[in-house]
Amino acid sequence: MGLKNKLFLGTFVHSKALDELEYLHNAAVCVDMSGTIVAVEVECDELRARETVLPRLGWEVAEVEVVEAKEGQFFFPGFIDTHLHASQYPNIGIFGKSTLLDWLNTYTFPLEASLSDPVKARQVYTRVIRKTLSHGTTCAAYYATIDVPSTNLLTDLCLSHGQRALVGRVCMDQLSPDYYRDASADASLAATRASIAHILRADPTMSLVKPIITPRFAPACSLPLMRQLGALARETSLPIQTHISENKSEIALVKDLFPPSATGAADDSYASVYDAAGLLTDKTVLAHAVHLTEAEADLVSARRAKVSHCPCSNSAITSGAARVRWLLDKGITCGLGTDMSGGYSPSVLETARQAALVSRHVVMGANGLAPGEEREKLSVEEVLFLATRGGAEVVGLEGRVGGFEVGMEWDAQLVGLGMIGEGGEVEGEEDEGGDVDVFGWESWPDRVAKWLYNGDDRNTKKVWVKGRLVHQRK
Amino acid sequence: MGLKNKLFLGTFVHSKALDELEYLHNAAVCVDMSGTIVAVEVECDELRARETVLPRLGWEVAEVEVVEAKEGQFFFPGFIDTHLHASQYPNIGIFGKSTLLDWLNTYTFPLEASLSDPVKARQVYTRVIRKTLSHGTTCAAYYATIDVPSTNLLTDLCLSHGQRALVGRVCMDQLSPDYYRDASADASLAATRASIAHILRADPTMSLVKPIITPRFAPACSLPLMRQLGALARETSLPIQTHISENKSEIALVKDLFPPSATGAADDSYASVYDAAGLLTDKTVLAHAVHLTEAEADLVSARRAKVSHCPCSNSAITSGAARVRWLLDKGITCGLGTDMSGGYSPSVLETARQAALVSRHVVMGANGLAPGEEREKLSVEEVLFLATRGGAEVVGLEGRVGGFEVGMEWDAQLVGLGMIGEGGEVEGEEDEGGDVDVFGWESWPDRVAKWLYNGDDRNTKKVWVKGRLVHQRK
Structure with a gap:
């Protein structure tokens, strides 16, 4: 090359x-x-x-x-998509009036499960790579599925198409349908190790593709699984990607599933659950972060974890309007994610456009803020920074890509x-x-x-x- | 043809x-x-x-x-763009962090004034017609400028390109820059009559192009001008287009400029100002209607005036999030407007997309509504109705276009x-x-x-x- x-x-x-x-x-x-x-x-x-x-x-x-x-x-500079589900690509634009939890069950899990068919996986993954490349996405942080062979195929296709990527096999051992769930925490860990090993064989210096440890989100992961993945991250120094605080029902579910008595955390916040499991590192990419509390944002900042802002998705499935300025003011590094197919667009440029517009909705009173918070607005320059330099730092490539x-x-x-x-x-x-x-x-x-x-x-x-x-x- | x-x-x-x-x-x-x-x-x-x-x-x-x-x-069905400024087309996407009143002075008035140059007017109007046709806009309710010859040119170009249109010469005799203002109410009326006469010569049966009486918005029009335009509408049975309740500073300005003691209206609401001047008819297209009060919406409904919802514009220049469901529930007919160049896109399809997304921001708490108002959400079917049948009714073409x-x-x-x-x-x-x-x-x-x-x-x-x-x- x-x-x-x-x-x-x-x-x-x-x-x-x-x-x-x-x-x-x-x-x-x-x-x-x-x-x-x-x-x-x-x-x-x-x-x-x-x-x-x-x-x-x-x-x-x-x-x-x-x-x-x-x-x-x-x-x-090429765009960096810091959060997208390659496996959900065929569903972009299809979400009806759903919100996160029913969207997962209605649209998402059936499609992801179907990608264990290698023919379909090749079709979908080829298409998503070509499509995102055509929109200028030179680096993508992909979620694949729980299936190891098709996740490996995604790695191979990124390499053959020349797209820089972080590829994560999805870990989920609870609260998802029987037909689409890891059999146990141990099985999930073993499958994750297998997909990591494949990437290291295919691209030994990780010059283009890097593994990323991918607990889907807290509700779909048992505490033992999250702890094992935290230990794996420490052992391998690999990055982590997951979702946080996207939707209010999800947040309530996390509080319900992971009380401090179980996690050993100081409180029952979503961020504390990840922190207690060793998943809140300076290489962690947290998608969404729409409804973080002050204390959670401070914890994310203290751990130097990063945020992938996904405005298309947050608006489409009615999750909320993330307060990017507030996150930036806390010193948290932010990038942009299309979050297909919660997000409807394959384009980071469209995502940047929506980041600008959603920041105006924050000003206009979304998310319970007082109207008139003019400085929450993101400028053209700022959203393009998030799409390039910001994204590079989110995925640990600052100084390597994102500028000239x-x-x-x-x-x-x-x-x-x-x-x-x-x-x-x-x-x-x-x-x-x-x-x-x-x-x-x-x-x-x-x-x-x-x-x-x-x-x-x-x-x-x-x-x-x-x-x-x-x-x-x- | x-x-x-x-x-x-x-x-x-x-x-x-x-x-x-x-x-x-x-x-x-x-x-x-x-x-x-x-x-x-x-x-x-x-x-x-x-x-x-x-x-x-x-x-x-x-x-x-x-x-x-x-x-x-x-x-x-072809799309119907119920509100756009043909003269502002070259500025789409250029608005910085401005809001309505500074946006007008910084970006808009200078460009509109420059279209008195017939060469530039021909270039811009040709382009906006071709561009909107290419996006499937078969009918557009255009604002031109205050200049009669170039407004007439817009009419001629709509006819030669075959686009159905309502064409309005912009009336504004106060509170705008010296270089871009009608000399008086009488001059404004005479110029309006001239542009109407041109259309009736060019398309005597109004088979494709129809005149529309266009007081820019209350702050830019003296009360005598508004009253004369209201009388002209009664005399000619022509439709009217204007803006209402787009931005909070604008609303405050209207209250300031038009106290009930001057207008003779029952109150100082924006809708009452138009009503008192005879401008609130069943052929009136009101753009925006973001911050209407209950009483104003009831008045708009009672007068059977129509609303052009302009979500791209309202988000871009931080005007607010219009509550379309609430307007529909009041029996008010709504369509979509790109509102170029407050709106950044020439596409009614993009406008429909943003109408769906903005309705979700309404649910998520924009505009001071309680979160959780799920039924405010607009579906795919609903926004496409607004883009076609709804728009047809807004511009008085129901039963003629918008369906098969x-x-x-x-x-x-x-x-x-x-x-x-x-x-x-x-x-x-x-x-x-x-x-x-x-x-x-x-x-x-x-x-x-x-x-x-x-x-x-x-x-x-x-x-x-x-x-x-x-x-x-x-």
Whole structure:
């Protein structure tokens, strides 16, 4: 993969800080054969790159692949989807008026169970990888199912398609249907170890795919299982992913199932249950965190656990409106998750858009906050930070992906918008600009805002992971 | 237009009631040269149509144009966008963290004023018509600007592109910038009459384009202007469109500007101001209605005025979450509006999606409601009703468009979804199914849900207005 050294030329846009995008125009980024960024040069056209940068790198000019962003196009870091269920992909958009617990039983468990059929698993997993790549998702934290062979297949397909991923076999040994449940805590642990072993055989250096320990969520896991998974995380130093505080009925169920007398925790909060089981680590990805109490958020912050914010899902299945600003203010690292198929969209860009909109609903009084909390609003810059740098930190890849800096790996997308001519026609092919129309007088920040609010996979022209081209539009 | 009689064959989906979609499979719909539906036959393939239906209509088989929906495709009524500002189209997605009143001054008035340039007006209006047609919008209730020539151009362009429209010259004689304001109430009225006269010359039977009296919103209109426009509506029997109760600062401003002592109204509510001026009729389209009081909603209901719900806009510029169920329960007719560019999307389908999501935010406690108001949730069927039948009634076209019944006009779109093969590939062209993946096992209601939640203009293959093909994808 990435057999040639590459020279990328044009405009590069990436996050400098939570509320700041940096625009590098007329710039050059050099990516070596391993997929690592080895030079970032501003005010550098192709000629200057050939004359000064490539020689400094010791690269033969003739052997360098040149990729140039056209006028109006820009390179942007690949998106990181910090929470999605690969196995639920065929159900996106199908949830009726359900909420979490009935949604699981009605729509979700039957579909997940059906993926023990390897033909269906190959179809679904191939599709979800291609689909998310086409939307610029260069890294995904996947839940698979309880089934080991098909979870292994998901790993293999990520590797063959070149998508960076964390792959988790789902652990669940209670409170789920007979037809879809681990036989025991021990069986769950053994199956988890088997899926981890498969990943380490397939990608020994975890250069692309990493295992992630995946207790589904507290209600579906016995205390012994959670404790064993906590011990496994300590033993292996692997990351953990699970759900927390998504829905009020779920929270009540957790209180009911895991009293302090059983867990040994100081209180009966959801976060304390995980903490008591050793599952609240600095490598833990907590999806949702909609209804955390102050004390829980403080505990999550103290443990340096991360949050995957899933606004599409939280709105769709009526879970609530997560207070992202409040989490950020507590020093908690946040990223975005499509949470398919609680979330209806495969797109992190749509998720970022909804993060902006849901933050406005928080201001408007959702979640019991007083209206007028203006600073809860997330800006264009902030939601795009969450989609890239924030996500990278959530999945433990900060400093490796999420931005364009020397030493980071080239996980990126080339974005193109539609340019409107004087006659009101879009220039170029019919779908050249997707649904984004640029009239020419817009500033760069306005163009990025237009992309956030109307962009789709048509705007993502090419996608690279670790320097390798993994998707391009025809 | 529509020079041939047409025979449409395949699956037809339309609303039977607020919460019910009807699926007509293997059906035939005959549309005559005038664009009127003259037959709807179930269990009718092409052979049967040729043998029994066409002879009954007295149509020469050889002269009938046949349009067949492919397997998995379906005909759906065209969407009705009951509220949008054609002149603001270039600004969609650009609103920062603003709210209504600063948004108007920062982004909106400068752009609207600039459309007095006829070259720019032609570019923008051509683009917004093509764009909305490509998203299946067969009828739009447009706000133009205060400028008469460019408003007339919008009318001409709707006619030449074949889009059904209500076109309103914007009336505003106070509290807006010097550079963008009618010189006086009389000048505003005269300009409005001029734009009405233009429409009646261009489309004397109002078969496609109708004038609509458009006081921008109370704060921008003097009381004499509102009264004159109310009188004009009585004189002409024309519809009216305006905004109401979008944002709390706006509401406070209205109370301040229009005390009962001035208006002669019984109270200082926003609805009463319009009512006192004669602007609250059964042909009035009120955009937003986010913060109506009980008494105001009762007054709107009593006057049989209609509401255009604009969820994308209300979320984007942080106006609030309109309580659509509550409005419907009061017997108020509701449709959907993209409200570009307060709304960020040109798509009524996206607006319907957001209507479903925002209704969930109402349940989750936005707008000061108690959480748990489950029945506030809008279903897939309900938001699609609002987008078609509801919208038709809002703009006074009930019984003419919005469904597939004999006597109605053929304003319709052909919708196609993506069919996923065994290998996880989409069948056909790359963008054949847009972003909607159908695996084959989904029910028809599930397919429609998938379209609602991930569909875009790629799914809208062809669009007809009054029997005339006005858009098709290459």
